Amino acid sequence: MENNKKNKLYYVSTADLIKLMNDVMNADKKSASEIIGIDEVCRITGLSKHTIYKKTSNKEIPFYKSTLSRRSVLRFRRSEIENWILKHRIGTVDEYLDAQDAL
Numbered sequence: 001m002e003n004n005k006k007n008k009l010y011y012v013s014t015a016d017l018i019k020l021m022n023d024v025m026n027a028d029k030k031s032a033s034e035i036i037g038i039d040e041v042c043r044i045t046g047l048s049k050h051t052i053y054k055k056t057s058n059k060e061i062p063f064y065k066s067t068l069s070r071r072s073v074l075r076f077r078r079s080e081i082e083n084w085i086l087k088h089r090i091g092t093v094d095e096y097l098d099a100q101d102a103l
Contacts, residue, residue, distance in 0.1 A: 034078050041076050044083060 014032075041052055042060075053074075055061040062080040066073040091099075 036076050036081070038074050038076070038080050040078075041081055044078070044081055 038049055038052055041047075042049055047055075052061065056063045056074060061084055062077070062083045064077075066075050071103070
């Protein structure tokens with residue numbers, strides 16, 4: 001009897017099921033905050049914390065310093081980090097040759 005209580009089957013309307021599925025699929029988008037910390041920057045870029053700290057110290061990467069508490073905390077904008085990554089694109093051989101031909 002005890003197992004039967006745990007294995008209840010719930011009936012859900014199609015509309016409710018679709019709404020639930022959309023909520024689950026969009027949950028990741030909602031949780032993807034624009035303001036992120038260093039751990040998220042490391043995950044996005046694939047760089048270590050040490051490298052990110054070094055790049056902020058050398059002002060090589062866009063960042064913000066939050067001084068709301070006694071210690072300062074580094075914050076980043078997700079869109080700025082994504083744009084920073086895209087700025088470091090390596091061109092193809094064909095693009096290089098086309099540029100040389102234009103000279």
